[in-house]
Amino acid sequence: MQPVLSSKAAAPTERGALTEPAPVRWALIGVALGFLSLFLLVPLAAVFTQAFEKGVSAYLSAVREPDAWSAIRLTLLTAGIAVPLNLFFGVAASWCIAKFEFPGKNALLSLIDLPFAISPVISGVIFVLLFGRTGLLGPWLAGHGVKIVFAVPGVVLATIFVTFPFVARELIPLMQAAGSEEEEAARVLGAGGWRIFWKVTLPNIKWALLYGVILCNARAMGEFGAVSVVSGHVRGLTNTLPLHVEILYNEYNFQAAFAVASLLTLLALVTLVAKSLVEWRGARQLAAGEAVLQGGDAR
Amino acid sequence: MSIEVRNITKSFGSFTALKDVSLRVPSGELVALLGPSGSGKTSLLRIIAGLDRPDAGSVLFEGEDTTRRDVRQRRVGFVFQHYALFRQMSVFENVAFGLRVRPRRQRPAETEIRSRVGRLLQLVQLDWLGDRLPSQLSGGQRQRVALARALAVEPKVLLLDEPFGSLDAKVRQELRRWLRRLHDEIHVTSVFVTHDQEEALEVADRVVVMNQGRVEQVGSPQEVFDRPATPFVMSFLGTVNMFKGRVESGKALLGSLTFDYPEHPQAEAREAAGYARPHEIEVGRDDADNGGLWATLQGVNAAGSLVKLELRTGDGPIQVHLPRDRYEALAPRIGEPLYVRPTRVRVFMEGEPEAAVSPAAVAPPALGGDPLSAFPVSRVPVSAERSA
Amino acid sequence: MARRHNVLPGLSMTLGFSVLYMSLIVLIPLAALVLKATSLTWAQFFKVVTDPRVVASYRLTFGAAFLGALLNGAFGLIVAWVLVRYQFAGKRVVDALVDLPFALPTAVAGIALTAVYAPNGWLGAPLQAAGIKVAFAPLGVVVALTFIGIPFVVRTLQPVLEDLDREVEEAAVSLGATRWQTFARVILPALAPAWLTGVALAFARAIGEYGSVVFISGNMPMKTEITPLLIMAKLENYDYAGAAAIAVVMLGASFLLLWGINLLQWWGRRYSTAH
Numbered sequence: 001m002q003p004v005l006s007s008k009a010a011a012p013t014e015r016g017a018l019t020e021p022a023p024v025r026w027a028l029i030g031v032a033l034g035f036l037s038l039f040l041l042v043p044l045a046a047v048f049t050q051a052f053e054k055g056v057s058a059y060l061s062a063v064r065e066p067d068a069w070s071a072i073r074l075t076l077l078t079a080g081i082a083v084p085l086n087l088f089f090g091v092a093a094s095w096c097i098a099k100f101e102f103p104g105k106n107a108l109l110s111l112i113d114l115p116f117a118i119s120p121v122i123s124g125v126i127f128v129l130l131f132g133r134t135g136l137l138g139p140w141l142a143g144h145g146v147k148i149v150f151a152v153p154g155v156v157l158a159t160i161f162v163t164f165p166f167v168a169r170e171l172i173p174l175m176q177a178a179g180s181e182e183e184e185a186a187r188v189l190g191a192g193g194w195r196i197f198w199k200v201t202l203p204n205i206k207w208a209l210l211y212g213v214i215l216c217n218a219r220a221m222g223e224f225g226a227v228s229v230v231s232g233h234v235r236g237l238t239n240t241l242p243l244h245v246e247i248l249y250n251e252y253n254f255q256a257a258f259a260v261a262s263l264l265t266l267l268a269l270v271t272l273v274a275k276s277l278v279e280w281r282g283a284r285q286l287a288a289g290e291a292v293l294q295g296g297d298a299r
Numbered sequence: 300m301s302i303e304v305r306n307i308t309k310s311f312g313s314f315t316a317l318k319d320v321s322l323r324v325p326s327g328e329l330v331a332l333l334g335p336s337g338s339g340k341t342s343l344l345r346i347i348a349g350l351d352r353p354d355a356g357s358v359l360f361e362g363e364d365t366t367r368r369d370v371r372q373r374r375v376g377f378v379f380q381h382y383a384l385f386r387q388m389s390v391f392e393n394v395a396f397g398l399r400v401r402p403r404r405q406r407p408a409e410t411e412i413r414s415r416v417g418r419l420l421q422l423v424q425l426d427w428l429g430d431r432l433p434s435q436l437s438g439g440q441r442q443r444v445a446l447a448r449a450l451a452v453e454p455k456v457l458l459l460d461e462p463f464g465s466l467d468a469k470v471r472q473e474l475r476r477w478l479r480r481l482h483d484e485i486h487v488t489s490v491f492v493t494h495d496q497e498e499a500l501e502v503a504d505r506v507v508v509m510n511q512g513r514v515e516q517v518g519s520p521q522e523v524f525d526r527p528a529t530p531f532v533m534s535f536l537g538t539v540n541m542f543k544g545r546v547e548s549g550k551a552l553l554g555s556l557t558f559d560y561p562e563h564p565q566a567e568a569r570e571a572a573g574y575a576r577p578h579e580i581e582v583g584r585d586d587a588d589n590g591g592l593w594a595t596l597q598g599v600n601a602a603g604s605l606v607k608l609e610l611r612t613g614d615g616p617i618q619v620h621l622p623r624d625r626y627e628a629l630a631p632r633i634g635e636p637l638y639v640r641p642t643r644v645r646v647f648m649e650g651e652p653e654a655a656v657s658p659a660a661v662a663p664p665a666l667g668g669d670p671l672s673a674f675p676v677s678r679v680p681v682s683a684e685r686s687a
Numbered sequence: 688m689a690r691r692h693n694v695l696p697g698l699s700m701t702l703g704f705s706v707l708y709m710s711l712i713v714l715i716p717l718a719a720l721v722l723k724a725t726s727l728t729w730a731q732f733f734k735v736v737t738d739p740r741v742v743a744s745y746r747l748t749f750g751a752a753f754l755g756a757l758l759n760g761a762f763g764l765i766v767a768w769v770l771v772r773y774q775f776a777g778k779r780v781v782d783a784l785v786d787l788p789f790a791l792p793t794a795v796a797g798i799a800l801t802a803v804y805a806p807n808g809w810l811g812a813p814l815q816a817a818g819i820k821v822a823f824a825p826l827g828v829v830v831a832l833t834f835i836g837i838p839f840v841v842r843t844l845q846p847v848l849e850d851l852d853r854e855v856e857e858a859a860v861s862l863g864a865t866r867w868q869t870f871a872r873v874i875l876p877a878l879a880p881a882w883l884t885g886v887a888l889a890f891a892r893a894i895g896e897y898g899s900v901v902f903i904s905g906n907m908p909m910k911t912e913i914t915p916l917l918i919m920a921k922l923e924n925y926d927y928a929g930a931a932a933i934a935v936v937m938l939g940a941s942f943l944l945l946w947g948i949n950l951l952q953w954w955g956r957r958y959s960t961a962h
Contacts, residue, residue: 018350018370018860023857025773032769033781035762039834040787043799050802059761070912080866089708092701100698111709117941119895120793121915125922127717134927136719161712183695193696206884215789222792225897229919242898249798249902258802261795268790276783341711370860377861387876397862400872434957452862572847650892 004187013072047265050258062248062256063263070236071244071260074152078227078240082159086216087209090167095201098175099183112169115162124158124229125237131157150232155240158226163219167212170286174208175201177288214278218271300361300455300488301326302347307356309342316342318512326361329482329489331503333496335535338509340492341460347490348458350371350512373456376449376487380461381392382441384433390444391429393420397452420449422481439470446478459491463498475502496536500524508532530647533574540580540617542573542644552645554614555592562648570649574631575641576619578605582629583638591640596631610639720938721932735932737801744914747825749940751913752893755832760886763840764878770841771848785841788834793898800831801903823905828913831899837937843885847878880955891944895937 020028052059062068093112097105115123129135131148141148148154182204186196202209224242231238239247241264248257279286302324311318317339324330332340345351347358349370357366365373385393392399394416398407407415420426423443433441442462449457462478463471479502482489493499499506500520508515508523508531516528527533528663534541542593547568551560556573563569586593594610594617601607606626608619617639631637724732759828769775770782804811804821811822821827849872859869897915903941904911914937921930 017702018856020773020865020866028765029769029773029775030704032762032766036766036781036784038836039830040784042803043796043834044787046799046802046809047795089705091704092708096698096701096705100702101704102698108705111713114713115706115944117891117945119897119915119937119941121897121918122720122895122937125918125930125934126720129921129927129931130716130719132927136722136927143896157712161716164708164712180695187695196695197697218790222790222795224792224794224797228897229922240694242792245794245798254802257798261798264792264795268787268792268795272783272786275786276779329866348861350861370857371865377858379854379858381852381854383852383858385855385859385873385876396859396864396872399858400862400864400868432957448858497763619857666826 021178044265047258047262050254051262053258054255058255059259059262062259065256067236067239068241068244068256068260071239071241072263074155074239075221075241077152077160078156079217082163082220083213083217085160086164087167087213089164090169090171090212091209093168094171094175095197097172098178099180109172112165112172115165120162120223120225121229123162124226127154127158127161127230149230150234151238154232155227155238158230159220159223162223162226166216166219167209170208170212170215171205174205174285174288178204184277205285207278207285211275211278211282211286213273214271218268221267224241302456302490303359303362304343304347305357305359307343307346307352307353307358308355309339309346309351315512317346320356320509320512320514322517323505323512324488324490326488327486328504329479329491329502331493331499332490332492332509333499333506333535334509335494337511339486339512340509343509344458344460344492346491347456348375348377350377363434365422374454376452376454376457376464378442378445378457378459380464382445384431384444384448386433389430389432390420390425390436391416393433393444394448394451396448416443416447416451422450423447433591437470438466439474442466442474446481450487454487457487457489459489461492461494463495464493471498478502500536502648508535510535523592527645530572530574533645538577538618539574540577540641542575542614544571544573545569546571546646546648551644553644553646555612556641556644558644562646571646572649573641573644573646575644577607577618579641579643580617580619581640581642582608582610582619582621582631583640584629586638591638593636594639596633596635596637598633599631601626610637612639695701701814713956720931720934723927724935727928727932731928732932735929736936740908740912741914741917741933743909744912744917746892747828747911748914751825751828751832752890752896754829755836756886756890758829758833759836759840759889760882763837763885763889764882766837767841767844767848771845786838788837793801793835793896794902796834796899797831797902800827800834800899804830804903823907823911825911827903827905828900828911831903832893832896835899836893839889840882840885843881843888844878847881851877871962880951884951884955887948887951889945891941891948894940894944 004168021026093108096102097109128149130137131141131154132138133142133149133204135149148157182200183196186200191199221240223240224246226238226244228243231240231243233239233243233247235247241260245257245261245264248260302322304320304322306347307317308315308321320339320343322343332343334340342351343601346353349358349365349368353366357364359365360373385396395412396410398415401407406410416429417426420429423446425440425443425447427443428436428440434446436444446459446462463474466474475498478491491502500523503520505517506520507517507521507652510531516523516532518526523532524536527536533539542553542556544551544556545568546552546560546563549559549561549564550556551571551573553571553573581591592612594612596608597611597616598609599606600609601623604623605620606623606625608621608631610619619639716812724931727735766785770778770785801808801822803809804814804827806812806815806820806822808822814821819826821830855873855877856869859873860866864872895915897913897919900913901916904913904916906916914933918930918937921927921933
């Protein structure tokens with residue numbers, strides 16, 4: 001094997017017709033950065049500028065307002081339920097899909113990708129059609145005094161729906177690529193199911209798991225369309241943070257809207273940082289799963 | 300077109316790939332750059348092609364300095380180890396590529412392109428595969444397409460980077476012979492890189508043995524095999540048995556081996572090592588006290604044209620290859636002590652890369668087997684063509 | 688196929704849980720949707736989904752999504768190329784930032800874009816002076832849908848670009864191709880399947896997008912209403928059947944797209960050779 005260094009280590013200037021001339025390179029970099037700044041940085045800047053337009057104290061009071069607090073609480077509650085549940089599901093689904101053969105496996109796989117394919121509004125609509133007043137189960141629920149739609153349970157359900165693929169999608173290709181040999185070896189040595197999972201499977205998937213959880217959480221806290229449909233927009237009760245932003249904005253209370261929005265933006269930036277860290281630390285693990293996704297053969 | 304490289308040095312970061320390498324390839328020759336990984340052979344090939352620039356030194360085509368010239372203008376054909384075929388294009392389009400990208404004025408007409416590509420595909424015996432995609436071809440077929448593609452632009456120089464490295468052994472052998480015949484037909488100056496010494500010796504007009512960024516020896520296959528200039532060349536080009544010891548007062552004393560060594564008449568002892576090829580060693584039962592040594596037979600491998608014996612002395616193992624009839628005449632048993640005497644030993648003194656070939660005293664001619672071993676033994680130190 | 692003997696434990700438990708979960712969360716609600724839509728006769732269904740206001744929303748939703756996807760196709764290619772092939776200060780940060788549309792809640796994106804492009808906004812004001820209306824006009828929808836699709840093209844292209852065999856470019860140059868010829872004849876065709884996939888993914892995401900668009904669009908009937916908004920509107924008027932009908936149309940479009948994307952990925956794999 002020749003040293004891998006050969007052509008890749010050479011500086012661009014050395015490579016003659018093997019790379020673009022310098023002016024072209026700089027122009028392309030300029031265009032790329034310009035495009036990203038226009039679409040990404042400018043709106044980001046706008047959030048914070050508008051949030052602090054009336055000064056720091058106005059910002060703080062907007063954030064500390066009781067309705068804002070209940071919105072924060074509801075958002076945290078929703079994510080606190082949706083993320084662990086979806087984590088559980090993701091692990092269970094990828095375990096049975098990656099380690100076993102059974103009829104309907106492909107159907108299960110396609111269904112898992114479903115929320116990514118449909119509009120968030122539709123994701124909310126289906127719950128209204130099921131649990132709403134004139135929905136399938138509506139009369140039965142009304143009869144028992146149970147309120148799902150236009151109440152907190154509906155919000156949680158809709159959030160679970162839109163975020164359930166995240167963990168599964170990260171784990172399935174990875175576990176498929178990893179194969180079952182290690183687990184089978186543990187079985188031969190006499191380990192029981194739980195032990196196999198904790199000691200053998202989990203360490204191999206922990207970075208992908210973390211990655212999926214981070215994405216799942218970001219979406220769970222930030223979901224707007226689906227939650228907007230099922231929530232009923234009752235201030236202080238069924239509003240998550242994004243919905244609260246909408247309410248403030250529609251009341252022309254821009255500064256407060258952006259103040260609350262800035263919290264969500266900070267969450268987004270933290271998500272990006274966490275994502276980068278996990279990608280850096282778990283690079284090999286994530287790449288193994290990514291390879292299966294690109295090649296698609298294991299499906 | 301002849302190729303010359305002068306004083307080429309190339310480093311990648313802290314790793315020096317080529318150290319002051321100079322070489323001449325006469326027009327029309329088929330030359331092999333042979334060496335282990337890290338020897339710099341691929342780096343040298345890429346510098347000749349213009350895919351990399353040297354840190355120092357120059358490259359000349361037919362006497363003209365092309366060091367600064369872009370690869371596009373060098374008119375070289377390059378065949379990559381992993382073929383580098385254009386996956387989205389058919390075989391035909393791959394081969395036609397070089398003709399299609401020519402500037403309008405130099406581009407041949409479509410009919411001309413078609414006939415040229417057709418002829419080339421016939422030459423490499425793939426004319427029936429013109430419409431296929433590279434993914435539908437076998438490794439050997441892909442390599443031939445890569446070759447046809449490189450030849451389509453009528454290059455003055457053909458450069459091949461481990462062209463058969465990724466192929467099965469059988470395919471490799473067929474393509475090897477096929478490449479030789481092709482070269483005999485078209486006579487383009489060709490340089491190919493390989494780490495397989497059998498390939499280099501079988502195919503090339505001349506072999507350049509490289510190691511750690513330097514040229515160790517340049518010569519015909521017979522020369523480098525039979526008259527290696529350095530211990531590295533000798534051991535790289537085939538199995539060797541090494542005997543360590545010293546030379547003094549006109550004698551070589553290597554372990555239990557002793558023989559006359561007039562090249563070093565001084566009384567002052569010098570460390571030296573002797574190298575003998577397995578097929579240049581005699582095995583018998585009587586010790587005629589002529590400088591050989593006793594060894595115990597440990598194993599025999601009789602599968603093959605030569606019978607391979609594994610013997611062991613106090614100093615280490617010895618490998619001997621005997622022709623079949625000789626082995627059957629001897630009929631040795633495992634564990635039996637046998638008398639071992641090398642008929643040709645190349646002695647390299649410590650600190651000197653030059654080899655002196657010395658006969659063992661009273662050497663009976665080796666029987667059958669390897670034609671090279673019948674070459675007359677010389678007592679003159681061989682000087683190798685080394686880098687300037 | 689012979690029944691495979693499963694050595695590892697947990698199949699029935701995990702499979703059972705997964706199926707239960709999927710049924711509760713996905714299948715049953717979806718069934719409710721389809722059921723509701725079938726409560727309409729064909730004639731009624733047709734009337735709802737071809738209503739002029741709804742058709743206008745189709746035009747805007749699909750048209751703006753298409754434009755946004757194309758924009759992303761063009762600029763996303765440049766961004767991916769620059770991130771993979773060049774070195775410059777802050778590249779890592781830029782790379783991480785590409786995922787912002789994924790991480791940022793759509794409502795926040797919506798109000799931020801509106802603030803920027805409104806007639807009194809940083810960019811909206813000068814554009815307004817030049818006679819270009821962005822916020823509360825179809826152009827604003829295009830801007831929002833471009834924002835939402837940025838990661839799709841870039842992230843689909845990046846791994847393919849990274850895996851591109853440099854030797855193929857060297858081969859092209861050794862055969863006499865200029866850099867542009869190498870790019871156009873060798874590199875671009877190799878990128879085509881992934882590029883199309885990325886554009887299709889951006890398009891698929893954009894047609895369903897709600898939060899980033901409803902603020903900047905202004906929601907004027909027949910002019911700047913997107914289809915998801917109409918579904919919402921029908922729900923608020925308790926016209927559940929109507930909402931279900933339009934939702935079914937959108938679902939159909941989504942599934943069609945998904946199928947097309949799968950085809951694209953299959954096509955892309957056709958050219959790969961096993962080393």
